[in-house]
Amino acid sequence: MKDFYVGVVLTDPFHTSIFGICVHNNFFGFRIVGFNSPQALAKYGLGIVGYHNYGKVFTHVAPHSCIVAGICLRIKNDMKLDEQAQAVLSYQNYTVPPAIEGVVLQPLKKHRSLEGAFMEHLRLNNGLVEGLSTPFEARQISVSWAVPGRINAFHIHPKRIQDELWCVLEGTLLVWLVDLRADSPTKGTRRPVLLSGEAPSLLYIPSGVAHGYRAGHRGALLLYAMNDQFNPSDPNEGRLPWDFFGAELWADDKG
Template sequence: MTSTIEGVQTKPLVRHSDDRGFFMEILREDDALFGRFGQASLSMSFPGVIKAFHYHKRQDDIWFFPSGHAQVVLHDMRAGSPTYGQTSVHYMGEDHPYLLFIPRGVAHGYRVLGVKPATIVYFTNLAYDPGQPDEYRIAYDDPAIGFDWTTRFR
């Protein structure tokens, strides 16, 4: 279940390391992923937490996990999209740093993997408006998506 969803993009991130530590650019105004700046946000979740699903009708997201590890699940809900109804999975985190562009209409959520918290930094093209939130919730176990969050050991 790792199909590519139309419009989803990734950008590998490069660490520049030396004996003092490292430096890494995350997002620049001239990046192809970047449209219009709306807001930057930070959230931390504990191991095993599932934050899923929600989608937006007007807002695009760009996700980055600078610490911890996450299983990110996307589900295309855009009628008319060539990947309508498809689900894809991305494994993101400090050991696999990249940006994930999530277009409006694609439901998204994540589960924290491992034994330590995960931190997500995300950028949106619109600022959050509590009077008219562009956020539509779907249960993490919604049968229409049908994603199994269970980790299986072989």
């Protein structure tokens, strides 16, 4: 099945109208397959106008500085499906995850070679992390190993400020962040973040943002820094149930 588009070109230097039918092509764009003018056909031939979504105006600079412009309209040619399949049909969602105020995701440079790989984790100047878009003083650095499939959620640190800086060195973590700060402009926002040892990043999690993770099928090695130190006599390790924001957050993607 193909969707067909009708393209109408407005003008050229000789005011010769060009009309054509365009076939949608994911790789090359809209291809003009017919003209109403022999002069135009001889001059321009079959040419690529450029790919745009239907309903959008397209422009193309043709030979001899001729400006070609037009609009493409879609003629629907929907496929009919089995009624039971149609009833449960859904489509993949590619929307960008919503931002949470203060959360920073900063890629790191992992230098690879045949012999292995090297990466700088943090550069410190009097305890302050350099190159981060928000001030952060590292006071404790810890390592956590997660077995495959482990869910560790949700953590929050309400007694005093404890911002964290996460980096996955091996494996993969699906991290969920939920803004619980009462005065935050993004209060209540949920955001998923995928951290991977293949393409390491720094994830800055400000205080008041609940956080938890699920490890991938190979488990994960998490290196994280905090701007506070763990105090066993007055722990600041708040916990919420793993499914407090919905068990579906941790469901397998089987689609």
